[in-house]
Amino acid sequence: GAGVSQSPRYKVAKRGQDVALRCDPISGHVSLFWYQQALGQGPEFLTYFQNEAQLDKSGLPSDRFFAERPEGSVSTLKIQRTQQEDSAVYLCASSLVRAGYSNQPQHFGDGTRLSIL
Amino acid sequence: SQKIEQNSEALNIQEGKTATLTCNYTNYSPAYLQWYRQDPGRGPVFLLLIRENEKEKRKERLKVTFDTTLKQSLFHITASQPADSATYLCALPFTGTASKLTFGTGTRLQVTL
Structure with a gap:
């Protein structure tokens, strides 16, 4: 497709369950970012990939959060043993070139709204 | 620590008027600043990027200014x-x-x- 695609759009899970969120970036985009957005707040950085390499994971809130991009295209954000505070919208963004090279804008998907009961 | 402030209160204006939104930052010396638009239930959409050596940038009805001394950017929508x-x-x-x-x-x- 022409844009960043995320699935599922909505996910409801019980506390303690594991979840996996998928991101299909724009084809050919080198950089991929994951953000967490709480209600009424701006997106907060979680992690960054350049192709398949995870270059920055400083924003991941705990070791329950894990992200991968094994072939440098599709990425998955996994949350293990979910807790209620994990409820948020998870946004994926991609950009054409490696971050910092030419200050490229980021193209966002519409996010996955995660609700932990 | 680094901090960005935008007016959290909603801005209500009448059609045809100019809307001006403010972005203030502290403890930053950014090389550039970006503005995005976000509709309910959707991801942010990139609008404009302005670099530290640019005072002003325009795109159609949009105008962004960047004052690195005041540490402030203004975003204007005309009409x-x-x-x-x-x-x-x-x-x-x-x-x-x-x-x-x-x-x-x-x-x-x-x-x-």
Whole structure:
């Protein structure tokens, strides 16, 4: 497709369950970012990939959060043993070139709204 | 620590007027600043990027200024329309890295007839 695609759009899970969120970036985009957005707040950085390499994971809130991009295209954000505070919208963004090279804008998907009961 | 402030209160203006949104930052010396638009239930959409050596940038009805002395960016929408109603986010790169953006909380703009 022409844009960043995320699935599922909505996910409801019980506390303690594991979840996996998928991101299909724009084809050919080198950089991929994951953000967490709480209600009424701006997106907060979680992690960054350049192709398949995870270059920055400083924003991941705990070791329950894990992200991968094994072939440098599709990425998955996994949350293990979910807790209620994990409820948020998870946004994926991609950009054409490696971050910092030419200050490229980021193209966002519409996010996955995660609700932990 | 680095901090971005946007007016958290909604901005209500009448159609045809100019909307002005503010983004203030502290403890930053960003090389650039970006503005995004976000509609309910959707991801942010990039609007404009302005670099530190640029005072002003325009795109159609949009104008952004960047004052590195005041540490402030202003975002203007002229001849506003109800379709401009959305939340507008400013974003800057984390100091010391160009790999990630930090976003403000956004300002919701409501344009009424």
